Amino acid sequence: MNITLRVWRQKGRDDEGRMVTYKLTDVSPDMSFLEMLDVLNEKLTLEGEEPVAFDHDCREGICGACGVVIDGEAHGPERTTTCQLHMRSFNDGDTITVEPWRASAFPVVKDLVVDRGAFDRIIQAGGYVSAPTGTAPDAHANPIPKPDADRAFDAATCIGCGACVAACPNASSMLFTAAKVTHLGMLPQGQPERASRVVQMVNQQDAEDFGGCTNIGECAAVCPKGIPLDTISQLNQDLLGSLSKGIG
């Protein structure tokens, strides 16, 4: 396959940044998108140019490190992570535009790499449970109804990649925060902090300059882990409950 790439190049945080066009020949349809970028970087290195910086780690779709906006869609045309997207999803001769996640809360560090520290600070604000010391309790001491366990697990599959923010027209992190609130709120271990957690996490995401949620649904539509949109409703329910009790 012959591919024309338009890639966002930015030397550092203070650089203005620009789109640069590269042509790649002999791209295999079986390559992953990141492998295609590897090929580009090899070529650039041989030509004495600076390779394109991008985040990646497991390349198995489970770590949440990779993620770029491809032709206007977070993680590209398939509902998966960028590393699990393959070149067979594109056609020979295509021009592909690659941009970093765009949000004030995710400043570009270099090229396609953004700083997602804001997500860590949202987690620090409330995405934890109290773990009492002592001997481990019996495994069946805390019965959890199957539907609750399933819902908690569905929400827990969030890998914090940031696609929800990238896709949101308001650059809101609501789906990410809602996934964490739902995950911990469905389980007995998450109950002690449940009321304060939601307020602290929402306050933190506001402080990080994420936008406000207007329930458009682009986030859930691009989420590689299929976090359901109604987790946001669950977050709002918890939030209304907390605020009406004067917590926060």
Place this chain on the structure above:
Amino acid sequence: MAVTGAILVLYLIVHMYGNLKVFSGQEAFDGYAHGLRELGEPLLPESGFLWLFRLVLLASVLIHIYAAVSLWLRARRARPASQRYQVKKRVHRTYASYTMRWGGVLIALFVIFHVLHLAVNVISPGGASDSPYERLVNGFQPQFWFVTLFYIAAVIAVGFHLRHGIWSGLATLGVNQANRQPVLNTVATGIALIVTVGFLLPPLAVTFGLVS
């Protein structure tokens, strides 16, 4: 946003009911309008209830606009113009959600015109009148097609606004669970359609001479 929106949606439904009285003739329509002024008597002075009602509506509109503007400003701060995507695809979002902000501005401008036209009657195409029925009939005559056109555009904007607004408001209030979503979507579309058609019928009936 959700609470004030809910107040405004309920008001629209009552307003639509009043409008449809036009098909029962001038007496019913004017009688209904007059009845609103006597509502709550003798407990409240004349038009007392109406003014309370107007106060709640005005407060709702202002709070609704304030919330919308702050959301818009936050979105601009969260992704400034300098950081816009060069290519952006719409994956899921409805056309209705796309029109919320500019549609809202159009509706606000229309409401100002609408109050000046049919309520205060400062703007009076076809001649001013003490009878609300006559104001309606005068205002939507075929030669004032531009008035009718503005009305139609605004009502369609309201329809889109409700389609996304009802859905979004219910999510904000926390009732939007996955198993209810198909029902809520149908309800939002249903109310939006009923309100749009309900508001379009009276002026169109006047323009096409079915009501005179």
